[in-house]
Amino acid sequence: MQNNNLIGHNNFRYRVNAGWGNQDPDKYPVKDCHEMVMDKSGLLYLLTNETRNNVLIYTKDGKVKNSWGTNYPGAHGLTLSNENSEEFLYITDTERHQVIKTTLDGKELMILDYPKEISQYKSAGEYKPTETAVSPNGDIYVTDGYGHQFVIQYDSMGNYIRHWGGKGNGDAQFDCVHGIAIDNRFDEPTLLITSRNHNALKRFTMDGSYLTTIHLPGSFICRPVVQGENVYGAVFRSGDNQNMGSGYITLIDKNDKVVSSPGATHPTYVNGQLQPQKQDCKTFFHPHDICVDKDENLYVPQWNSGKTYPLMLERV
Numbered sequence: 001m002q003n004n005n006l007i008g009h010n011n012f013r014y015r016v017n018a019g020w021g022n023q024d025p026d027k028y029p030v031k032d033c034h035e036m037v038m039d040k041s042g043l044l045y046l047l048t049n050e051t052r053n054n055v056l057i058y059t060k061d062g063k064v065k066n067s068w069g070t071n072y073p074g075a076h077g078l079t080l081s082n083e084n085s086e087e088f089l090y091i092t093d094t095e096r097h098q099v100i101k102t103t104l105d106g107k108e109l110m111i112l113d114y115p116k117e118i119s120q121y122k123s124a125g126e127y128k129p130t131e132t133a134v135s136p137n138g139d140i141y142v143t144d145g146y147g148h149q150f151v152i153q154y155d156s157m158g159n160y161i162r163h164w165g166g167k168g169n170g171d172a173q174f175d176c177v178h179g180i181a182i183d184n185r186f187d188e189p190t191l192l193i194t195s196r197n198h199n200a201l202k203r204f205t206m207d208g209s210y211l212t213t214i215h216l217p218g219s220f221i222c223r224p225v226v227q228g229e230n231v232y233g234a235v236f237r238s239g240d241n242q243n244m245g246s247g248y249i250t251l252i253d254k255n256d257k258v259v260s261s262p263g264a265t266h267p268t269y270v271n272g273q274l275q276p277q278k279q280d281c282k283t284f285f286h287p288h289d290i291c292v293d294k295d296e297n298l299y300v301p302q303w304n305s306g307k308t309y310p311l312m313l314e315r316v
Contacts, residue, residue, distance in 0.1 A: 179223020
């Protein structure tokens with residue numbers, strides 16, 4: 001059993017700093033703290049669906065340096081891209097039914113509306129994008145996690161290329177295609193895509209061909225975050241999709257094996273199969289994302305967790 005101060009397993013253990021990002025809610029209010037990314041200078045960008053300041057910009061010591069954004073009521077996914085040495089943000093908004101590309105200080109550069117090229121979409125309301133990933137060639141991948149469950153690929157100018165997936169139980173289908181990341185750890189880049197209600201990550205080629213599934217029984221992962229040799233995932237609930245406040249985080253190595261699950265039961269394999277995991281201490285409520293710094297410290301924003309600010313986990 002872990003405690004609320006020191007959590008994790010094997011060589012991935014963390015000291016919890018629960019007060020790291022706490023702010024005056026009158027000055028910097030938040031609702032759901034959905035996602036967080038770090039730019040090359042070390043600043044952290046937190047996305048919240050509070051329209052008084054949709055983006056809070058933190059320093060690594062937990063102080064807010066700046067904030068911006070009042071027009072993203074459904075702010076959900078936040079991706080950082082590096083394009084010709086310049087960094088940009090991609091916001092998915094489930095209420096605006098759009099993907100918005102911005103500068104780091106909030107200037108809107110491009111808006112992707114609902115994909116009219118796909119016959120299943122009869123109106124913008126059927127499109128509720130939850131995440132993006134941007135490839136080195138500029139292609140943009142969007143997961144419609146709360147809509148028709150497609151992954152949609154665009155070029156760098158926002159022109160439709162293809163789509164795949166949809167809701168179902170087949171290998172190449174999804175149930176809550178909530179998150180996506182590009183995995184560059186091996187010879188050929190691939191896409192890691194969440195099928196949250198299947199308790200799985202699914203791997204695809206960059207043009208949408210299914211490769212394999214990483215089964216994570218008990219874990220409802222929001223999005224995969226690839227950093228170094230590992231994949232990090234925020235498990236917003238465990239055991240059952242209606243199990244309120246049962247979240248934790250998990251780490252997967254380059255062999256697709258869970259090596260640590262801070263806040264959860266020990267990852268145990270029997271005959272090569274991961275056994276179901278569940279929360280075993282109350283460090284987290286509903287973690288929604290993980291940001292990893294160069295020292296492998298973790299920053300964890302949480303959804304539907306009483307308007308709390310992100311937690312910081314120091315690698316020990």
